[in-house]
Amino acid sequence: MxxxxxxxxxxxxxxxxxxxxxxxxxxxxxxxxxxxxxxxxxxxxxxxxxxxxxxxxxxxxxxxxxxxxxxxxxxxxxxxxxxxxxxxxxxxxxxxxxxxxxxxxxxxxxxxxxxxxxxxxxxxxxxxxxxxxxxxxxxxxxxxxxxxxxxxxxxxxxxxxxxxxxxxxxxxxxxxxxxRKEFPLAARAELIPMELVNAGKWAIPLMLVILFLNSLLTPESFGLDGRAGKTPLPILLLSSGIAAGSILTPLLLFILPGRAFAVKGLLAGILLNGILFWENYRAFTGEPPSSSAGWLLISLALASLLAMNFTGCSTFTSPSGVRKELRVALPLQLAAIAVGGALWLSSLL
Amino acid sequence: MSASYLKNVASLVFVQEECVGCGMCYEVCPHGVFVLLEGKARIALPDNCMECGACAVNCPVGAIAVQAGVGCLTAIVNSLLRGRKANGR
CATH class of the missing domain: 3.40.50.11600 (Rossmann fold)
Structure with missing residues (x-):
């Protein structure tokens, strides 16, 4: 122009x-x-x-x-x-x-x-x-x-x-x-939509696949028996993991304990899933234990991973620090997701 | 609001003997890492350093060195993977 x-x-x-x-x-x-x-x-x-x-x-x-x-x-x-x-x-x-x-x-x-x-x-x-x-x-x-x-x-x-x-x-x-470069609440909140848009790019297709698998394997859980409206546990826990890492962590960044963002995210995940369990424990107990445990593991790993991703948006993290936390946390997060996925699949068979 | 990240990781190096006391490092640092004392700069808060490199770039006598880099996670993952590959060869 x-x-x-x-x-x-x-x-x-x-x-x-x-x-x-x-x-x-x-x-x-x-x-x-x-x-x-x-x-x-x-x-x-x-x-x-x-x-x-x-x-x-x-x-x-x-x-x-x-x-x-x-x-x-x-x-x-x-x-x-x-x-x-x-x-x-x-x-x-x-x-x-x-x-x-x-x-x-x-x-x-x-x-x-x-x-x-x-x-x-x-x-x-x-x-x-x-x-x-x-x-x-x-x-x-x-x-x-x-x-x-x-x-x-x-x-x-x-x-x-x-x-x-x-x-x-x-x-x-x-x-x-x-x-001084500060990182006030309003600035952190402004970055959340972009985090969610990025997460949605893989999370929404993944959720559709899970819903499809769920409907194939356990038709009754897809609302075919008249229980429509009940959110399947995998969807609930994927959402809580993303919310903990990409919404709760930025909002509570300086309140959450720990220096490493991976730790902050994990704690946000524990907090959010704790509230979820308190409010709706039937969603957890209604599933086979290995499925509940598997998805909880995935949810916590996701929260930690997405929180760590937020270091890129933060105004005070050093690349050396991010590299250090990444070396320790990323293998653990990926392992937790793999174990969680295996637990879930074992519950389907 | 404390914005401190991991301790003892920043690669910031400052050679005080070379400092001419111009105060540029103090001015450009967004996290108050440097102070000016008796006409010379000094590192006061090393753990506040985010390795943006502003102090090193603006030091007219090259008394500051820092491994500056982009803090994006994906960029770091990519560089770690590339580094591993390079080492394997």
């Missing part, structure tokens, strides 16, 4: 370096709806904006330049935070990936930043020589090299765009709090 024809562009400014699109700083319903879709994994790879230079308000040669990724959520947070300000926004081409991941993977890094500064002729646009980058870009950008290669100093702004107005008021100095 042409840069000027994107929905958030309100005008085109004539500048020393040519026409620059001016962007809205109020996010509209389309932007909010887009965020919902992205968090459900719909059209995530198309959620990019055109890289290049943009204007907020009516900036001049003294206005600060903020740099961001071309992931629309990152860009939207930035322009929203610059409401009523005069500033320039330089959008790097990170293939629609957010700032932190792009910095980690190299697309938001020194080389592309310098190239973009030169290509957009920022030295002709402004009289100062400063770029303000989100702090989380620092794992990709070497500030001292940027200065050496294009003459612009890099200032790392706050981690969260929402702190930008305070950062600006503070004379472009970030407080200790602005420098």
């Amino acid at each position: 042409e840069k000027e024809r994107q929905a958030f562009v309100t005008a085109v400014l004539d500048t020393a370096v040519g026409p620059v699109p001016k962007v809205a700083t109020r996010l509209g319903p389309v932007d909010h709806w887009g965020r919902v879709l992205v968090r459900l994994g719909i059209g995530r790879m198309r959620y990019a904006i055109e890289p290049g230079l943009y204007a907020v308000g009516n900036p001049d040669g003294k206005s600060p330049i903020f740099v961001t990724a071309n992931y629309k959520l990152s860009f939207d947070q930035l322009r929203g935070a610059l409401h009523k300000k005069q500033a320039w926004i330089l959008v790097l081409d990170t293939n629609g990936i957010n700032v932190w991941c792009a910095a980690g993977k190299g697309s938001f890094s020194t080389g592309p930043l310098v190239q973009s500064v030169l290509a957009e002729r920022l030295a002709e646009l402004v009289s100062h020589r400063t770029l303000i980058l989100p702090q989380l870009a620092a794992s990709g950008v070497a500030a001292h090299l940027v200065r050496k290669e294009c003459g612009f100093a890099v200032w790392y702004g706050p981690v969260c765009a929402s702190h930008l107005p305070a950062y600006w008021r503070n004379g472009f100095k970030a407080s200790r709090r602005m420098r």
Whole structure:
């Protein structure tokens, strides 16, 4: 799409370096709806904006330049935070990936930043020589090299765009709090739908296969004897495992004991299945013991596995730590799933 | 809210003798691993390190080394499997 024809562009400014699109700083319903879709994994790879230079308000040669990724959520947070300000926004081409991941993977890094500064002729646009980058870009950008290669100093702004107005008021100095990456409940909750969508991709076909097998082997359990509506135990326990690992663990992340996510997930699984058993123990006792035990084992392993998968979304886990926990936990989780599956199959025969 | 992960695993190495005290590591670290004391940086909270690599990349004198990497589980599983294969050859 042409840069000027994107929905958030309100005008085109004539500048020393040519026409620059001016962007809205109020996010509209389309932007909010887009965020919902992205968090459900719909059209995530198309959620990019055109890289290049943009204007907020009516900036001049003294206005600060903020740099961001071309992931629309990152860009939207930035322009929203610059409401009523005069500033320039330089959008790097990170293939629609957010700032932190792009910095980690190299697309938001020194080389592309310098190239973009030169290509957009920022030295002709402004009289100062400063770029303000989100702090989380620092794992990709070497500030001292940027200065050496294009003459612009890099200032790392706050981690969260929402702190930008305070950062600006503070004379472009970030407080200790602005420098820290937190992982609050709302941020963790926002990631849950994507976890569930990913789990559903294998869980829903698996559940259909189990229902089909169940109906073949024990027709009465499929509601053919008038007990329709009773959820078969395998479906119940698969769901509880997924819920414990992908919903309960993110929500209770700092309440669940243990440092390893695999442990947190296991405990969430024990908690959830304990409640389930308390509420509906007949679902467990109505099945052959080997089937109940097998599915309980699978449920707990799944909870632990999915919780461990959430390390990828977390903002504080180190790859060395994940590798360490993975080496111990993954073989145990896979073994538990295999043993659980064997127990269940033995109960069918 | 404490966001500390496994202890004693991070690969962060800092050579204080080379430090020029510019404070960049302190500035870019999202988990407060570094502090500045008497004009030099110091590692205060090693277990908070998530190995993002920002400090090492922005240290102008190369006094910091860390095995930075992407924390995604699938990426780590893939690299472990590849590593095992490579060792087998």
